[in-house]
Amino acid sequence: MTLRSDSRIYVAGHRGMVGRALVRALESRGHANLLLPARAELDLRDGAATRAFFAAARPEYVFLAAAKVGGILANSEQPASFLADNLAIALNVVDAAWRSGVRKLVNLGSSCIYPRLAPQPIPEEALLTGPLEPTNEPYAVAKIAAIELCDSYRRQYGCNFVSLMPTNLYGPHDNFDLHTSHVLPALIRRCDDARESGADAVTVWGSGTPRREFLHVDDLAGACLFVMDRWDGPGFLNVGTGRDITVAEAAQTVADVVGFGGRLEFDRTRPDGAPRKLLDVSRLRALGWEARIGLRDGLAGVYAWYRSHLREAVNAEAH
Numbered sequence: 001m002t003l004r005s006d007s008r009i010y011v012a013g014h015r016g017m018v019g020r021a022l023v024r025a026l027e028s029r030g031h032a033n034l035l036l037p038a039r040a041e042l043d044l045r046d047g048a049a050t051r052a053f054f055a056a057a058r059p060e061y062v063f064l065a066a067a068k069v070g071g072i073l074a075n076s077e078q079p080a081s082f083l084a085d086n087l088a089i090a091l092n093v094v095d096a097a098w099r100s101g102v103r104k105l106v107n108l109g110s111s112c113i114y115p116r117l118a119p120q121p122i123p124e125e126a127l128l129t130g131p132l133e134p135t136n137e138p139y140a141v142a143k144i145a146a147i148e149l150c151d152s153y154r155r156q157y158g159c160n161f162v163s164l165m166p167t168n169l170y171g172p173h174d175n176f177d178l179h180t181s182h183v184l185p186a187l188i189r190r191c192d193d194a195r196e197s198g199a200d201a202v203t204v205w206g207s208g209t210p211r212r213e214f215l216h217v218d219d220l221a222g223a224c225l226f227v228m229d230r231w232d233g234p235g236f237l238n239v240g241t242g243r244d245i246t247v248a249e250a251a252q253t254v255a256d257v258v259g260f261g262g263r264l265e266f267d268r269t270r271p272d273g274a275p276r277k278l279l280d281v282s283r284l285r286a287l288g289w290e291a292r293i294g295l296r297d298g299l300a301g302v303y304a305w306y307r308s309h310l311r312e313a314v315n316a317e318a319h
Contacts, residue, residue, distance in 0.1 A: 002229045003031065003061060010035040010059035012044060012093055013066030017173045017217050018108060022063050025221040035059050045088040047095070054096035062105040063224055064093050064146075069139075069175075079138040086142035094149045098159050106228050107150050107163040108220075109143040109236065111213075111277055112136045121280040124165075124238060133274045147236055154234055163236035164220075164227060167279050170298065171217030172305040184214060184299070187251050188306055191260040201263040202255070205270035208248030213240050213278050216293040226289045240279035241291040247272075250295075257299045 003009065009026060013019040014036045026034060035057050042053050044066050068085040075082055090107070097105050114122050115130030127147075132140045143165075150161035174185040181189070183205075190202045223239045231237065245253075251264050281290075 003029075003225070005030050006033055007031065008033050008035060008058060008060045010054075010057065010062045012062060012064045012089075015039060016065060016067075016069075017171055017175070018065040018169065018220060019063075020173045021171060021217040021221040022065060022224060025218070025225055029225070044092055045085055047088070047092045050092040051096045051099060054100040054102075058100060059097075060103045061228065062093070062097050062102050063228070064090070064105060064107045066093070067108075075136045075139055082136075083138035083142050086139060087145055090142065090146035090149055094146070094153055094161065097161070098153050098157055103160065104228060104232075105150070105159070105161040106224055107146055107161060108224070109146060109163055109165045110139070111165055111167045111238070111240070111279055112140045113144050113147070113165060114277070116274045118277075120276050121242070121278040122238070123280040124236060124283065135271055135273050151234055160232055162227060162231060162233065164223065164239050165236050165279070166220050166223075167213040167215050167238075167240035167277065169215055169217050169220060171302055172309075174217075174302065176306065183212070183247060184250065184254065184302075185306075187254040188258065188299070188303055191255050191258040192303070192306070194262060195258055195260045199262060201265050202251075202260065204247065204251045204264055204266050206247060206266065206272040207268050208246060208251065208264075208266045210247050210272045210274065211244045211276040211278065212247060212250060213242075213244040214250065214295055214298075215240050215291060216298040219291040219293050222292075223284065223289055226287075227284075231287060237284045237287075238279040238281050239284060240281045241295075242279070242281045242285075244276065244278040245295070253296055254299060257296065257303050 011019050011022050014023055042049055044050050066089050068082055114126050116133040118126040147163045150163050153159040153161055170184040175181045176185045176189045178186055194202045
């Protein structure tokens, strides 16, 4: 099922980092009939409002990239919000898509759905084979429920709803708020602040030993369009680079890109999260898709974006 140039396409969450990347990718392919309601016009946590939007706009294709997201601190402080908001968004969008006759929906999840001690690299079959990482369990439960929603609507109603599970993401329009951000944008901001102020050290949460895989958001957008065009299977596919590094190595790479030459100090009183998260991406590779953007090059681009959009990036939580 290939998107036509005139297809009516709804990008849910188009103001977020992933949604913006999807819009860029779609526009670059000549898709002009994009449905992008302002956040003030549509709250996806509101079921009636979501159904009314779908009934009126009649999207043919949907990318479900809307979510409440955050790092370890935000997840630990707002577990009810992360669970309730993400459950509501998934249920409302999937149900409205079925009711309005959407031809295909691509649902985006997260690698946090997997058990904390899953085998590495993590195959899709590892889902629900062990306990989740406690620091983001409510968010993970909501994302697991979204997968099951898509598969259940497929089985009961014949909906062509598919899911992708990306690894840790970074890119332009990321959240750089130190209270709620993920590791790479937090490190970019801390290293840049330290370089500007002349500080001789930057603090990194945890021991630095956990291993993480990082995917540029533009690569994820490319994978979403690839899957929308070429894959219609049940269940879900992992999306990643197939390569991981330690948090300490990631921090040093950020410092090098930013130009911070001071020390990296690891605060071992802070939680590490899962010891390793590397996705097995062999299924998606077998279909013909691979990530293209290397971490250092990707970070250099993100840092350039951060510097040119400094006020917007630092105050992203106010937008």
